[in-house]
Amino acid sequence: MYPAAFAYSAPETLDEALATLSQEGESARVLAGGQSLIPMMKLRLASPAHLVDINNISGLDHINSANGYLRIGALVRHNDIVNSADIAAHNGAIASAAPWVADPLVRNRGTLCGSVAHCDPEGDWNSVMLAVRAEVVAQSAAGERVIPIDDFVVDFFTNSLEPGEIVTEVRIPKYTGKGGGAYLKLERKIGDYATVAVATQLQLGDDGKISEAGVALTAVNNKNTRATAAEQALVGQEPSDELFKEAGALAARAAEPESNVRGTAEWKRNVVSVYTRRGLEASLAQARA
Ligand SMILES: Cc1cc2nc3c(=O)[nH]c(=O)nc-3n(C[C@H](O)[C@H](O)[C@H](O)COP(=O)(O)OP(=O)(O)OC[C@H]3O[C@@H](n4cnc5c(N)ncnc54)[C@H](O)[C@@H]3O)c2cc1C
Structure with a gap:
């Protein structure tokens, strides 16, 4: 499939790119790696009138x-x-x-x-x-x-x-002190999008208790989702198997996945629970290393 016709510019400065975007308004789109935008244009899921390619702008690859x-x-x-x-x-x-x-x-x-x-x-x-x-x-x-x-x-x-x-x-x-994080992803084959994935981040205070926690979920809601109740249950607590299991159960409640060819909703929620627990274990091991 070919995309709809579009104008293209490849400015060499950020100011130039911003000026073009400001002039073209909602009909313009930024082109970076093109790995999502170009397929969407070919499928006619997106038809921007103007692409502003930012790849020639220096100072953005830091x-x-x-x-x-x-x-x-x-x-x-x-x-x-x-x-x-x-x-x-x-x-x-x-x-x-x-x-x-x-x-x-x-x-x-x-x-x-x-x-x-x-x-x-x-x-x-x-x-x-x-x-x-x-x-x-x-x-x-x-x-x-x-x-x-x-x-x-x-x-x-x-x-x-x-x-x-x-x-x-x-x-x-930039976390200082004892911290660790992990990303656990279940995919059908190498290179695939997630069936379910969970990101975790833990910080430990000087007393060994959890001072900060991050838990977020991929592919189980309409958007990537913070598992707020799981995070709240973790903060201020001594890390333990029971605590991580409880956080997993709370994270699963934040997921509202669809049943589809990749698995049932109930199974996906179970994966969220298990991956949250395992991600927290990996994050803790890293924090203590
Ligand atoms: C075969 C295949 C497998 C993939 N598998 C995965 C996967 O497993 N996991 C995963 O996360 N992704 C996956 N992707 C998506 C891939 O990671 C894309 O690179 C990513 O989604 C978009 O980055 P991009 O630089 O290519 O953005 P583009 O395609 O250039 O742009 C994507 C969107 O973001 C906007 N945009 C881009 N950069 C900016 C910017 N700096 N400012 C404002 N707007 C901007 C564009 O206007 C467009 O709307 C896959 C893609 C393909 C083709």
Whole structure:
């Protein structure tokens, strides 16, 4: 299938890209890795009148740390994350999710920020971003705003960007002290989207109790979902098998999956429960290592 006709520009500066987006309004779309947008255009699920390709803009491919945040730029590919020693050293949830995203070809082109913007409920990154409490930095011709990930992920394929805004980076609090995270994904075959996946993040206080907890779910709701009750049950508690089992049960209650060829709703909820428990165990082991 061929996409509908569209205009194309490939600016070399962010200002130029923002000016074009501002001029074209809602009919324009940002093109990053093209791994979701191009297939959607070919299937005529999207027909933007103008594509603004951001791949020639320098300064958007950074993975670095500043002001207590790990910062991942808009042109950082999934594979850059797989290969990043900085991320491996500082964020177990992100590091463990990266190799599970799609297949090597898609990972070479697709970007984390593109996935975040795409808001596919079966996409992996927004669950991880929820668990690690990321913020999305959006730039427009009018200026910059920082959007907490909970406000950014609005609904099924819907984010809270305004027309004319580009995501320039995501920022993740750089955890200090004892912490760990994990991403557990069940897929039918290598490179597939998740049947069910769970992202977890734990921080331990000096007393060994859980001081912060993140639990978020993929492919079991209309959007990637924070399991708030599970997180609340964990904070302030001594880590234990019983506690993690309880958190798993609470996380399963936050899931409203559909029964389909991948499994029944009841089975998927059970996977959420088991994967939450196992993810928390892995996060704890990392925090104590
Ligand atoms: C075969 C295949 C398997 C896949 N499997 C998985 C999987 O297992 N897990 C998974 O999570 N994903 C999977 N994907 C999706 C893949 O990860 C994409 O790379 C990702 O969803 C989008 O990133 P992108 O850079 O390609 O974005 P694009 O396709 O370029 O854009 C996607 C959307 O985001 C918007 N956008 C992109 N960048 C920005 C920006 N900086 N600012 C504002 N808006 C922006 C675009 O306008 C568009 O609406 C798969 C894709 C394919 C083709």
